[in-house]
Amino acid sequence: MSLRFQRLLLILLTLVIILSAVLLILYNTRENVSYFYTPSEIEKSEIIIDKVMRIGGFVENDSFNKISSSSFIFKITDEKASILVTFKGILPDLFREGQGAVIEGAFSDSNIFNATNVFAKHDENYMPASIKEDLKDTGYWNKKYK
Amino acid sequence: MSSLVGFLSLVFSICINFYILLSIYIFKSKKQRFNFFIRLSSILTLLSFFSLMYAYITSDFSNYNVFQNSHSDKPIIYKISGTWGNHEGSMLLWLSILSIFSFFFSFTKNIEDNFKKLTLIIQAFLHILFGLFIVFTSNPFLVNSILVNEGLGLNPILQDPGLAIHPPILYAGYVGYSIVFSIAIAGLFQNTDDEWLYVAKKWSLISWTFLTGGIALGSYWAYYELGWGGWWFWDPVENISLMPWIAGLALVHSLMMVRGEQAIKKWIVFLSILCFSLSVFGTFLVRSGILTSVHSFAADASRGIFILLIFFIITGFGFLVFLLKEPKKSNTLNLLFINKVSALVINNILMIIATLTILLGTIYPIIIEVLYNKRISVGGPYFNSTVIPIMIPGFLLMSIAPILSWQTNKINNSKKYVLSFIILSILVLIQSYFLDFNTWGFVGLLLGFWIILASIIAIFSSYKVILGIKYFKIINPHIAHIGVGIAIIGITSSSIFQNELDFNLSEGDVFKVNGKTVLFEEVETTNQINFQALRGKFLFDIEKKQSKKIEAGKNYYPVSKMITSEAGILHQWNKDIYFILGDQKNNEWFVKVLINPFVSFIWLGVIIMMYSGLIAVTKR
Numbered sequence: 001m002s003l004r005f006q007r008l009l010l011i012l013l014t015l016v017i018i019l020s021a022v023l024l025i026l027y028n029t030r031e032n033v034s035y036f037y038t039p040s041e042i043e044k045s046e047i048i049i050d051k052v053m054r055i056g057g058f059v060e061n062d063s064f065n066k067i068s069s070s071s072f073i074f075k076i077t078d079e080k081a082s083i084l085v086t087f088k089g090i091l092p093d094l095f096r097e098g099q100g101a102v103i104e105g106a107f108s109d110s111n112i113f114n115a116t117n118v119f120a121k122h123d124e125n126y127m128p129a130s131i132k133e134d135l136k137d138t139g140y141w142n143k144k145y146k
Numbered sequence: 147m148s149s150l151v152g153f154l155s156l157v158f159s160i161c162i163n164f165y166i167l168l169s170i171y172i173f174k175s176k177k178q179r180f181n182f183f184i185r186l187s188s189i190l191t192l193l194s195f196f197s198l199m200y201a202y203i204t205s206d207f208s209n210y211n212v213f214q215n216s217h218s219d220k221p222i223i224y225k226i227s228g229t230w231g232n233h234e235g236s237m238l239l240w241l242s243i244l245s246i247f248s249f250f251f252s253f254t255k256n257i258e259d260n261f262k263k264l265t266l267i268i269q270a271f272l273h274i275l276f277g278l279f280i281v282f283t284s285n286p287f288l289v290n291s292i293l294v295n296e297g298l299g300l301n302p303i304l305q306d307p308g309l310a311i312h313p314p315i316l317y318a319g320y321v322g323y324s325i326v327f328s329i330a331i332a333g334l335f336q337n338t339d340d341e342w343l344y345v346a347k348k349w350s351l352i353s354w355t356f357l358t359g360g361i362a363l364g365s366y367w368a369y370y371e372l373g374w375g376g377w378w379f380w381d382p383v384e385n386i387s388l389m390p391w392i393a394g395l396a397l398v399h400s401l402m403m404v405r406g407e408q409a410i411k412k413w414i415v416f417l418s419i420l421c422f423s424l425s426v427f428g429t430f431l432v433r434s435g436i437l438t439s440v441h442s443f444a445a446d447a448s449r450g451i452f453i454l455l456i457f458f459i460i461t462g463f464g465f466l467v468f469l470l471k472e473p474k475k476s477n478t479l480n481l482l483f484i485n486k487v488s489a490l491v492i493n494n495i496l497m498i499i500a501t502l503t504i505l506l507g508t509i510y511p512i513i514i515e516v517l518y519n520k521r522i523s524v525g526g527p528y529f530n531s532t533v534i535p536i537m538i539p540g541f542l543l544m545s546i547a548p549i550l551s552w553q554t555n556k557i558n559n560s561k562k563y564v565l566s567f568i569i570l571s572i573l574v575l576i577q578s579y580f581l582d583f584n585t586w587g588f589v590g591l592l593l594g595f596w597i598i599l600a601s602i603i604a605i606f607s608s609y610k611v612i613l614g615i616k617y618f619k620i621i622n623p624h625i626a627h628i629g630v631g632i633a634i635i636g637i638t639s640s641s642i643f644q645n646e647l648d649f650n651l652s653e654g655d656v657f658k659v660n661g662k663t664v665l666f667e668e669v670e671t672t673n674q675i676n677f678q679a680l681r682g683k684f685l686f687d688i689e690k691k692q693s694k695k696i697e698a699g700k701n702y703y704p705v706s707k708m709i710t711s712e713a714g715i716l717h718q719w720n721k722d723i724y725f726i727l728g729d730q731k732n733n734e735w736f737v738k739v740l741i742n743p744f745v746s747f748i749w750l751g752v753i754i755m756m757y758s759g760l761i762a763v764t765k766r
Contacts, residue, residue: 006483006555014495017539021499024532025506032528033510036521054523069650069729070736090728090738093700093709104523 034104043081047110055083055113056102064097076103076113087115094120149209152197153287156238159190159245160277163270170267184252184266187273188245195242198286199229207297210288211235217299217705219676227310228300233449234286236313240429241276243314243321244269247349251325257345261336268328275456283449299705302677308367312360316387319357320425323390323418326350326397330418331464334471340406346418347401348763353421354394355759361387362752370713375644375724375740377748380529385508386428389501393421396497402623402762403490405552407480411473413494419464424501426457431508484555489547496540503532534586541593544630545600548623549608559607563600570596581643590638597631619765626758633751639744640722647739659723659739662687669699669727669735678702679712682727682735686716698725698737720744 036054037045060082063075070089074097075082085103095101095118105115166183201209202225205218215232216225224231230239248269254262280286304310326349333342364387369377378384397417404410430453481487507524514522549558557563574592578584601624609620618625649657651666658664665685672679681699698714714725721743728736 003482007481009483010481010488010491014492017492017495018499021503021532021536024535025503028528028532029510029524032531033522033524036523066729066731068736069731069734070648072729090726090736093711 036102038078038081039076039083040078040081042083047107049109050106052104052106054102054104055085057082057100059095059097059099059101061097076101083113084111085113085115087118089118091118092120096120148197148200148204148206149287149289152194152201153285155190155197156194156241156277156287157281159187159194160274160281162187162190163273163277166270167267167274170263180263180266181252184248184270187270188249191242191245191273191277195229195238198235198238199226202226202229205297207294208290209286210290211286213290213294213297215300216297217676218296219705220300220305221675223307223310224300224305227304227313230313230317231300231304232286234280234284236317237276237280237284238286239314240317240321241273241280243317244273244276244324247322247325248273251349254345257341258336261332261342264332264336265325265328268331269325272324272328272460275459279449279452279456283452299703302701302703302706302708302710303371305676305703306367306371308363309371312363312367315356315363316360319353319355319360319394320387320390320428322349322353322356323394323422323425326353326418327422327460327464330415331467334415334467334473340404340411343401343404343411343414346414347398350394350397350401350418350421351759351763354391354398355756355763357387357391357394358752358756358759361391362749362756366749369745370715372711375646375713375726375738375742376641377745380507380526382508383428383432385504385529386424386431389428389504389508390421390424392497392501392504393417393424396494396501397421398759398762399490399493403486407478407487408473409479410490412468415468415473417494419461419468423457423461423464424505426453426460430454430457480552482553482555484550484557486547486550486552489543489550493540493543493547496536496543500533500536500540503536504529507532538589538593541597541630541634544627545597548601548627549604559603562603562607566599566603567596570599584642587638587642590634590642594631594634594638597634598628601625601627601631619761622758622761622765625761626755629751629754629758631751632747632754636744636747636749636751640742640748643743645741647741649737649739650734651737652733652735656688659686660741663689666735666737669730674701676703676705678704680727681712682714682725682737684714684725686723696723696725698727700727717746719746722746 034052034054036056039055039057042055055076057076057078060075060077063077063082065073067073072087072091074085074087076085077083085105087103087105099120102119103113103115104117104119105113108114162183166180166187169183170180198209198211200206201212202216203222205212205216205225207213207216211232211234212228215235216228220228228235230236248266251262251269252266326346329342329346329349333346361384365377365384368374368379394417397414400410400414400417404414430450479487481491507528510524511522514520546557546563551557571592574588574595578588578591581587605621605624609617611617645660647659649655651657653666653668655666656663657666665688667683667685669680669682672681679699679701681697684696684698686694686696694716696714696716697712699712701710701712702708703710711726714727716723716725721741722745724740724742726738726740728738730736
C-alpha cells in the first residue's frame with residue numbers, strides 16, 4: 001500500500017466514524033428525549049396514551065394516599081391544574097406534600113399518569129428552573145422557594 | 147476575627163498577583179523576588195482558606211457562611227467538610243488548589259526560566275480572575291448581621307465521609323488543568339525546545355488522576371448513599387465532570403505519544419485549553435443554575451454571568467494564542483494505516499466525539515428551550531445509546547494500540563492475538579448463552595475480557611520479566627488498560643445483569659434472595675448525635691452459622707427536617723447485595739433487594755487506572 005492510499009483509508013475511516021456519530025446523535029435526540037410539561041400544559045393539550053414524558057410541579061396538599069407499602073397515589077399540581085399520579089416503588093426521601101417534584105412516566109388512560117420515576121432533589125426548597133419561571137409568570141410563586 | 151484574617155489575606159493574595167503582573171510588564175523586576183511573591187500569594191490564599199475552616203471548626207456563627215451551613219451539633223469531620231460543602235467555601239477551595247499548584251510548580255527545576263515565569267504569570271492572572279469572583283459575588287467571610295448561637299446546619303445528604311473528601315479531590319482534578327493550560331500557552335510563547343511537553347505530561351497526569359479519583363468517589367457515594375442502587379445517572383453534573391475527564395484522557399495519550407510532530411503538538415495545545423475550558427464551563431453551568439440537576443446548589447444569576455465572563459476570557463485568550471502561535475521545531479507526522487500514530491489519531495477523534503456528544507446532550511435542553519420554548523430532558527437512554535457505541539471502536543483499538551509499531555503497519559505476533567480473540571469470543575458466547583443472552587452484555591463482557599487478555603499477552607510476549615520498579619514502568623500502559631478492562635466488566639455486569647427483587651414483609655418474616663434465606667428481624671429506631679436512625683435489620687443466609695447482618699433504613703435530621711436513605715449493602719467479591727427499606731403500611735414493610743454483580747470490579751478498575759496514572763508521572 002502506498003503512503004497516500006493508507007492516508008486516504010484513514011481519512012475515509014475518520015469520516016465514517018464522524019458520520020455514524022452524527023447519525024447516532026440525530027437518531028437519539030429524536031428517540032431518547034422526553035418532553036417536560038406542567039400540569040396545566042397537559043390539561044390544554046391532547047393526551048397521548050403511553051407516551052413517555054416528564055411532569056413537574058408540586059405534590060398537592062392532602063392528595064397523598066398510601067395504597068400499600070409500595071404503591072402510592074397523589075396529585076401533581078401547578079395550582080391551575082392537577083394530575084392524578086400512581087407510583088409503585090420507593091419514593092425519594094425528599095418527597096412530601098407541598099414540595100416540588102418531577103415525575104417521569106406515561107398516561108395509562110386519559111386521567112391517570114403512571115409514574116416510573118419520581119424525582120425530588122437534594123435541596124428541600126428545590127424547584128426545577130423551568131417551572132419556577134412558569135409559576136413566577138402566573139403569580140403562583142411561593143416566596144419560600146429560592 | 148478569623149473571618150477578618152481570612153478576608154484580608156484573600157485580598158492581599160489577589161493584590162500580590164496584581165503586583166506580579168505589574169512588576170513584570172511595567173517595572174521589569176528581577177527573578178528571585180518573583181518566585182517569592184508567587185509563594186507568598188499561595189500561602190496567603192491557604193491562610194484565608196484555613197481561617198474559614200477555623201471558623202467552621204469553632205462554629206463561629208458571626209460568620210454568615212458558617213451560620214448558613216453549619217451547626218454546633220455536627221461531628222468534627224463534617225464541620226471541616228462543611229467548609230467546602232457550600233458555594234462560597236467551595237470557590238475558596240478552588241482558588242486554594244490553584245495556589246497550591248502554582249506553589250509546587252514554582253519549585254520545578256531544570257526548565258527554562260522564561261518559560262517557567264510565563265507559566266506562573268498566567269497562573270497569577272487566573273488567580274486574579276477567580277479571586278475577584280470570590281470577593282465580589284461569593285464572599286465566604288460576610289459578617290452575620292444578627293446575633294445567633296446556632297447555625298442552620300449542613301445538608302444531611304452531604305454528611306458522609308465519602309462526600310467529605312470528594313470535592314477537594316475532584317477540584318484538584320479540575321483546577322490541575324489550569325496549570326496544564328498555563329504550561330501549554332507559555333510553551334507556545336517561550337519554549338524553544340520541546341521541554342514543555344514533558345512538563346505538561348506530568349501535570350496533566352496528576353490532574354487526570356485526581357479527577358478520576360474525584361469522579362469515582364462521587365459515584366461511589368451516589369451508589370451507597372442515594373439508595374437508587376446505581377452509581378451513574380447521567381446527571382448534568384456528572385456529565386460535566388466526565389467531559390474534561392475524557393478530553394484529559396485524550397491529552398494524556400497525546401502527550402505520551404508525541405515525538406515532536408508539529409500536528410500533534412498543536413493538538414496538545416488545543417486539548418490543554420479545552421480541558422481547562424471544560425472545567426470552567428462546568429463550573430458555570432453548575433453554579434448558574436441553568437441546568438436542572440440533583441446537585442442543586444444555591445443558584446445566583448450574577449455568579450453565573452461572572453463565571454461565564456471568566457470562561458470567555460480564558461477560552462478566548464487560549465484559543466486566540468492557539469491560532470496565532472505555532473509550536474516550534476517540528477517533525478512531520480508519520481501517519482500509516484495502522485501504526486501507533488494512526489491509532490492515536492483515531493483514539494483522539496473518538497474521545498473528542500464522545501466529549502462533544504456528552505456536551506450536546508447536556509446543553510441540548512437549554513438550546514431547545516431557547517429555540518422552541520419547549521422543555522425536554524435528556525437522560526440515561528440518550529447517553530447510553532450514543533456515547534457507548536462511539537466508545538466501542540476505541541476500546542477495540544485500545545486492546546492492540548500499545549503493541550503497534552511506530553514505523554510500519556506490522557503487528558508482532560498477530561496470529562496469537564487473532565486466535566485468542568476467536569477463542570475468547572466463543573467462551574463468552576457460551577457463557578452468555580447459559581445466562582440470559584443480552585447483546586450489550588455480550589459486547590461489554592467480550593470487550594472487557596479481550597482488553598485484559600490482549601494486554602496480558604502483550605506484557606508477556608514483548609518484555610522480559612525483571613523484578614524492580616523499572617519493569618512496572620515499562621508495562622504501565624498495559625496495566626492501565628487492564629484497569630479499563632476490569633472496569634468495563636464491572637460496568638457491564640452491574641448495569642445489564644442487575645437483578646431486582648421486591649418484597650412486602652412483616653418483622654420476623656423469612657424470604658429468599660439468590661437462593662439464600664434471609665430473616666427480616668426487626669425495625670428499630672435509635673437516637674444518634676445529630677439524627678434519628680430507623681433501621682430494618684436483616685440476617686443474611688441464616689442457614690449458615692456465620693450469617694451476615696445487614697441494616698437498611700433512613701436517617702431523620704431534625705435540624706434541617708430532612709430524611710436520608712441508608713442502603714444496606716453486603717459486599718462480596720463477585721456481587722453486592724443491596725437492601726433498601728421502603729415505606730410501611732399496617733406493619734408491612736416494602737423491601738427492595740438489588741443484586742449487582744461485579745460492582746467491586748468498577749472500583750478496582752478505577753484504582754488500577756489511578757495507580758497507572760501515578761506511575762506514569764514518575765516516568766520520563
